[in-house]
Amino acid sequence: MSLADLVAGIVFLALNAYAVLGGADFGGGVWALLARGTRKARQRELIADAIGPVWEANHVWLILALVLLFTCFPAAFARLGIVLHIPLSLVLIGIVLRGSAFTFWRYGGGGAHGDEAQRHWGSVFAIASLITPLLLGTAVGAIASGSVRAGGTGSGAGFYDVYIAPWWTPFAWSVGLFALVAFAFLAAVYLTLEAEQPELREDFRRRALGAAGALFGAALLVLTLSGSGAPRMRAGLIFAPWAVPLHLLTGAAAVTALAGLWRRRYRLARVAAAAQVSLILWGWALSQYPYILPPDLTVADAAAPAVTLRLVLGALALGAVVLLPSLYYLFRVFKSRFQPSAIGRQ
Amino acid sequence: MSDLLAARSQMAVSLAFHIVFAVIGIAMPLMMVLAERRWQVTGHEIYLDLAKRWARGTAILFAVGAVSGTVLSFELGLLWPEFMRFAGPIIGMPFSLEGFAFFTEAIFLGIYLYGWDLIPRPAHLAAGGIVALSGAASGIFVVIANAWMNAPTGFELAQGHAVNIDPIAAMASPAALSQTIHMTLAAYAATGFAVAGIHAFLLLKDRANAFHRRALVIALLVGAPAAVLQPISGDLSARHLARHQPVKLAAAEALFETRAGAPLTLGGWPDVERRQTRLAIQVPYGLSLLAFHDPGAVVKGLDAAPRDEWPNVPAVHLAFQLMVALGTYLALVALWTGWRAWRGADLAHDTWLLRAIALAAPMGFIAVEAGWMVTELGRQPWVIYGVLKTADAVTPMPGLIVPFLAFTLLYCFLGVIVAWLLYRQILRSPDIPEWRGFYMPVEGRGQGKREG
Numbered sequence: 001m002s003l004a005d006l007v008a009g010i011v012f013l014a015l016n017a018y019a020v021l022g023g024a025d026f027g028g029g030v031w032a033l034l035a036r037g038t039r040k041a042r043q044r045e046l047i048a049d050a051i052g053p054v055w056e057a058n059h060v061w062l063i064l065a066l067v068l069l070f071t072c073f074p075a076a077f078a079r080l081g082i083v084l085h086i087p088l089s090l091v092l093i094g095i096v097l098r099g100s101a102f103t104f105w106r107y108g109g110g111g112a113h114g115d116e117a118q119r120h121w122g123s124v125f126a127i128a129s130l131i132t133p134l135l136l137g138t139a140v141g142a143i144a145s146g147s148v149r150a151g152g153t154g155s156g157a158g159f160y161d162v163y164i165a166p167w168w169t170p171f172a173w174s175v176g177l178f179a180l181v182a183f184a185f186l187a188a189v190y191l192t193l194e195a196e197q198p199e200l201r202e203d204f205r206r207r208a209l210g211a212a213g214a215l216f217g218a219a220l221l222v223l224t225l226s227g228s229g230a231p232r233m234r235a236g237l238i239f240a241p242w243a244v245p246l247h248l249l250t251g252a253a254a255v256t257a258l259a260g261l262w263r264r265r266y267r268l269a270r271v272a273a274a275a276q277v278s279l280i281l282w283g284w285a286l287s288q289y290p291y292i293l294p295p296d297l298t299v300a301d302a303a304a305p306a307v308t309l310r311l312v313l314g315a316l317a318l319g320a321v322v323l324l325p326s327l328y329y330l331f332r333v334f335k336s337r338f339q340p341s342a343i344g345r346q
Numbered sequence: 347m348s349d350l351l352a353a354r355s356q357m358a359v360s361l362a363f364h365i366v367f368a369v370i371g372i373a374m375p376l377m378m379v380l381a382e383r384r385w386q387v388t389g390h391e392i393y394l395d396l397a398k399r400w401a402r403g404t405a406i407l408f409a410v411g412a413v414s415g416t417v418l419s420f421e422l423g424l425l426w427p428e429f430m431r432f433a434g435p436i437i438g439m440p441f442s443l444e445g446f447a448f449f450t451e452a453i454f455l456g457i458y459l460y461g462w463d464l465i466p467r468p469a470h471l472a473a474g475g476i477v478a479l480s481g482a483a484s485g486i487f488v489v490i491a492n493a494w495m496n497a498p499t500g501f502e503l504a505q506g507h508a509v510n511i512d513p514i515a516a517m518a519s520p521a522a523l524s525q526t527i528h529m530t531l532a533a534y535a536a537t538g539f540a541v542a543g544i545h546a547f548l549l550l551k552d553r554a555n556a557f558h559r560r561a562l563v564i565a566l567l568v569g570a571p572a573a574v575l576q577p578i579s580g581d582l583s584a585r586h587l588a589r590h591q592p593v594k595l596a597a598a599e600a601l602f603e604t605r606a607g608a609p610l611t612l613g614g615w616p617d618v619e620r621r622q623t624r625l626a627i628q629v630p631y632g633l634s635l636l637a638f639h640d641p642g643a644v645v646k647g648l649d650a651a652p653r654d655e656w657p658n659v660p661a662v663h664l665a666f667q668l669m670v671a672l673g674t675y676l677a678l679v680a681l682w683t684g685w686r687a688w689r690g691a692d693l694a695h696d697t698w699l700l701r702a703i704a705l706a707a708p709m710g711f712i713a714v715e716a717g718w719m720v721t722e723l724g725r726q727p728w729v730i731y732g733v734l735k736t737a738d739a740v741t742p743m744p745g746l747i748v749p750f751l752a753f754t755l756l757y758c759f760l761g762v763i764v765a766w767l768l769y770r771q772i773l774r775s776p777d778i779p780e781w782r783g784f785y786m787p788v789e790g791r792g793q794g795k796r797e798g
Contacts, residue, residue: 060449070434070441071434074434074438079427081423082742089752093752097756098413107767159744307512329457333457333464
């Protein structure tokens, strides 16, 4: 394993963390939008309370991945910026609206929950939470399908071919849908642990089970469309030596998550659900290795000079010393309901 | 509008928007921690209320700063892919470190905002202190990256490619020290005076309000020392510019000809065609003195660079004049305040001082925007000074006016909302009658106007 591979792995690890932590915050927005029934207001309250202290820290994983990408793989970053300009700009607008609307929702004047202006912010937050993962997933789909090629000036290709066609495909949109459903699934599973009242917990248990079913459907759709949409990835996911063990592990995680939800063993379900989504992400990464942007840009070709990579690794080690205890503290303070002693046993 | 101009405008809008939140994100946590500390020492609830209000302000502003900062880090690739392709490996290091500082800030801000009742008091205060420190650190790292664009080091050029890259040397660019000091002081001065100015304005209407009095004092403690130090740091910056970025200094000073004993040009309108500055006051030998501390020193003029490598001289000159004028005003008000406080005067009853401070409220931020215009416009047409032209760094994507307009609208909208929220959440006086009475002079007791 080369230095560049190691750094690429770390970048992907940051993305993975963003998906299972920040992704769930988006998923929370989806459930705020879909809040139904007599406990509608309490569901939204729970979601806001769960996201409040952690969403900014969770969001930074994306920034970390991005910064590492442009420092260590500048060629890949430049190409993504050109070819995926449109979906990434829309993702940005979504991120801006989601983050600020959430804050305005929480701090939206009067102090009392549920006044008119605040409800509007709640809706903006929820809709932005829906659109952002969809487009982020679509961008991932474009990468996986191998259509983020060197384009732009001099290639003779028209605007549509260079800037729209790579991500305007059924396959890319199916990946977007998959991302959205996966985030909603994670959020519902996590929220079963956040809820203190049994009936709220049941609400999110049912939602988590439903989302698990939807996730299975979305995965089937992605797999079906990958035949023409992303043949390289599909081949990797079927024929590579790591393929069978990976699928077995993913399947085991999925079954464990379902069983955990069914038996109301929520802590188990949470770990399994995060593992399931992470394994799917790593399956994508492995299937396109050694390419960072298939079909032609490899991790090694896109990498910055070794001196930069070594320094970044040093900075990462140093940063981890500060960051990991801080993160542990953050989650211990606010998610201590996860501790066995504090969980309401049924 | 050309695509290059649209890309530059989008970047300019994004930065102009973000810099306000970044600057507040550096200084506001310090004020919030000072207030909390006062509360822990004195046990006076008014300080707790102040700390909580400033914490709410920090929460709103930090969230907007975090998302607008995300926009910028994406825009580096969306608008300037060729710049990042070249610069990423050289100058990505401070961005990575900034990522960690920002991460730390986000984590401890979460703990601070939501942890009032969950963690012990000293831990809570420490969390606030970490927010203040990591906020300053992340600002410093970003400015280090910008300093490299102004005075690039740490690589060699070979056929347009960077070789022998040394990211550590790139971080130690000659511009780094003067720029980071100048920007960090600017953050404290601008935020401190903005908050102090608002409370001074409210005190003018309601002299006895103990809440505003205490807010004023803490804000001045943060803003005034920085404003006094800022001219010294400005001198350091000017001397750096004279040696390493002579064209920027020449544009800022509207100095068209290289000459010994160069005068300092105050005000005026630079006429680029005729190469002279109309309606300006000239201080003989002033520029040579300031730039080299020697009245006879030779200062490079715009003629040292080919005409097509000049920045927009009138814009840079005016922005520079504006920044210096506003900075000078803040420093003078800060000195005046310090003198009055030293003499033991009651600041809240010095009407003219309160008026001067109230007038200063927007000035720090205008100076920050103007100073940022000097450093960015003054570097044009280069994105990396002397190495890469802005026109060669832009994305090939056409139709850039669309994202420019979209983000401009988005930011205008957000700006209005944030201003309204801050008014509702922080500035409105607390309606607790006892607090109005605490330091009320005897004759005014019971006559406090109802505010809110």
